[in-house]
Amino acid sequence: MNFSTLVPAGFVALSAVMAWLFIYATRRVGYRLRERPAVRDRWVLIATGIVGILLSTTAALALSGALSDLNARPPLAAVLIGGTTVGTVALAFSRFGERLVLAWSMWALVGVQCFRIVVEVLLAGAYGLDMVPAEVTWAGANFDVLTGLSALGLGIWGRKSTLPRSVVWVWNVAGLALLAIVVVTAARSAFGLIETEPRMTFPATWPGIWLPTWLVQLALFGHLLVFRRLLRAPKSRTPEAASEAAAPREHSPRKTAWNMPRVAPPPEELPTARASGATEPPAYPAAPRRDPKRDAPQPRSLRKE
Template sequence: MLQVPIYLTVFFVLITFTTTALFWWVLKVSKNAEQQPKWSRLFLGGSFLWLGLQAFLSFQGAYYKHLNALPPRIAVLGLIPPLVVIVALFLLPSGKRFMDSLTLPSLTMLHVIRIPVELVLYGLFLAGTIPELMTFAGRNFDILAGLTAPLMVYWVWRPPAFRRNLLLVWNVLSLMLLLNIVIHALLAAPFPLQQLAFDQPNVAVLYFPFSWLPTYVVPVVLFCHLAALRQVY
């Protein structure tokens, strides 16, 4: 087990299930009321199965026991499957209708979850399980997306007009912030291709429950950006 304060573990578990609740709310306020129950069941069922699978793999050491594997096990077993689902939604007509039914205010508001995530990352840095560069004290400015999400909901939909260009720019910039931390996290992990943070590598995400961050929380946040960009671009 990863040696971190128990409050960080409990806090991150709560963050993960709050992410699930927030996206369930995104579905509940969608414009397609007839199809909403079906998508809600699919999301909740798929989420709990996926979270359970990732917890099992983490406890079995599927990620931290195979650090020399190429490509990294967490990429193959944890990152690629959610990305395949997202790509499928963009390719299938039913997926496109589903994304277009989601409301932009709810998709934007979900990003507040990035604030507590960044607090956990800072706690993991203090515990010696991730490098400082992965926190807001280093090269990770992802917390700005979470802090500005409520402001965007206020500014963009403030009368007299909907400010599409402002929302487009915010989503692009926030997506770049997300990609920035993902890239740094991969380059700081103790894999054969590690390029950063050799003195204090990124090991936390290889253990439960923090493996849920790259395998679940990040894909949900990524999807919200992409679904919003599909509507405003």
């Protein structure tokens, strides 16, 4: 396999891995939220349908050549990318996105964006093959690889401790801005608004169409989920409750039948012998006390025959 086929194969492999991860994350939500199996399977079916319809439809349009005319007004590729973007926003703010926000922690929502490192490496390889212009790679105006690298670092940090909300806010806004810059640059090159060499026609082919309609949409979807997680108001506590929670607590043993105090009933509630008609129990002679020296076993030689 030469390098010219390695880059397209890399985009196919990355798209397939992210499709599997999308379905897997949806399935794990059902276990984390303790949903019934029927409910969990329904959400998995929805996620599988989204992935299957999106990838198959876009691939069929690209392979048929319907997206190749980028000079049309409006270009079909632009309509397709715009439609998927609207669907991504709607999905992120739907019940589907809410389940992901409720089930997955902040470090997972941030750390998954490290897949953009692989995207930028593949774009750099495509630039080396003259498949994309330099403006959409890190050799030009694309610094989106910084978002992927920082997402990896924040994910490791958040896995070990709690991520500060201010840090996540800055990262999410900056990452979304870098994503918007590269998308606008690629769109201007593809539709002839700026002169680049070569023209950005890669998204009109397969598997290049999966870059704006699947991989970019996943990045946008992840940023929107992080925003939803950040906008969830943390549980507020009163100063008294906060100070009580911060104060050290003394260890108290668990109360069981062995260490609980014995409470005797009042004397008036105790039945007497006359009232109950019971007689005193007979007195038995006390058992003789055992003498250790006398009762100790004797050696065999000292025993009486």
